[in-house]
Amino acid sequence: MSRITRIEEQKKKKTRVNIYIDGEFSFGLYKDTVVKYHLYEGKEITQEQISSIREFEKLTEAKEKVRNYISYRERSKKEIKDYLTNKGVQEEVAKEVLDDFENANLIDDNRFALSWVKNRNKINPKGNFALKMELRDKGVDENEIENLLQSVDEKENARKALEKAIKKYGKKSASKKKILEYLKRRGFEFQTALDVINEVL
Numbered sequence: 001m002s003r004i005t006r007i008e009e010q011k012k013k014k015t016r017v018n019i020y021i022d023g024e025f026s027f028g029l030y031k032d033t034v035v036k037y038h039l040y041e042g043k044e045i046t047q048e049q050i051s052s053i054r055e056f057e058k059l060t061e062a063k064e065k066v067r068n069y070i071s072y073r074e075r076s077k078k079e080i081k082d083y084l085t086n087k088g089v090q091e092e093v094a095k096e097v098l099d100d101f102e103n104a105n106l107i108d109d110n111r112f113a114l115s116w117v118k119n120r121n122k123i124n125p126k127g128n129f130a131l132k133m134e135l136r137d138k139g140v141d142e143n144e145i146e147n148l149l150q151s152v153d154e155k156e157n158a159r160k161a162l163e164k165a166i167k168k169y170g171k172k173s174a175s176k177k178k179i180l181e182y183l184k185r186r187g188f189e190f191q192t193a194l195d196v197i198n199e200v201l
Contacts, residue, residue: 002050004043007034021045029053030060062089062097070106074115077107078139113140113148125157125164130187158188158196176201 006020010028017034019026029039037053039045062084069075069083077098084094101107113135120126126134128149135145165182176197183193 001044001046004039004041004045007039007041021050026050027054027057029057030064033057033060058090058093059096062087062093063100065089066097066101070101073119074112075107076109076112076138076140077102080107081139109140110144110148112138113144117148117152121152121157121160125160125186127157127183127187127189127192128152128154129189133187154188154192155196158183158192159200161186161188162196162200 002021004019004021005023006018008018008020010016010018016028016030018028019039033039033053033056036056037049039053065084065087066080069080075083080101081094081098084097085091089097098107116135116138117131120131120134131149131152132145135148136142161183162179165179168182169178179197179201180190180193183196184190
């Protein structure tokens with residue numbers, strides 16, 4: 001039987017502590033894990049309990065990583081899964097984290113897709129083909145993509161992109177051919193791009 005001889009708050013991460021067992025540093029834990037397992041200095045602890053704590057800590061750490069990852073913008077389920085894989089999180093732990101976040105409505109591919117398209121339309125307008133490819137790459141369901149893009153005014157987005165092209169090239173040198181290529185690179189259909197160019201120029 002081992003004994004917890006010291007619990008010390010980490011200097012750089014105030015949400016974590018260092019655990020010393022039998023006078024030697026053993027591992028770091030989140031304070032929530034300490035509370036869950038009722039850990040305190042002087043408590044006797046078995047190797048089986050230590051293994052259980054370590055497994056729970058892996059889950060807690062993965063959840064903290066995801067909370068931080070989704071704090072900047074909406075993320076798709078595939079994005080989060082790939083993120084956890086790149087961080088070396090075990091597959092079964094990643095699955096449990098994803099399930100927990102989905103059940104808490106913190107992950108929603110439909111909401112993510114709406115946010116993605118809205119942001120694209122506002123900052124960097126693209127055609128429906130480009131949007132479709134981006135959302136598909138993010139793992140969004142094909143039917144959800146099709147339903148969402150039906151509500152997108154592609155012609156209006158083409159006009160916005162055209163304005164950016166004119167600013168980029170300058171009105172005098174903004175030839176129809178150059179702008180047409182610019183719009184095509186952004187996923188607009190040829191006829192949509194041509195119609196908008198003829199309207200504006």
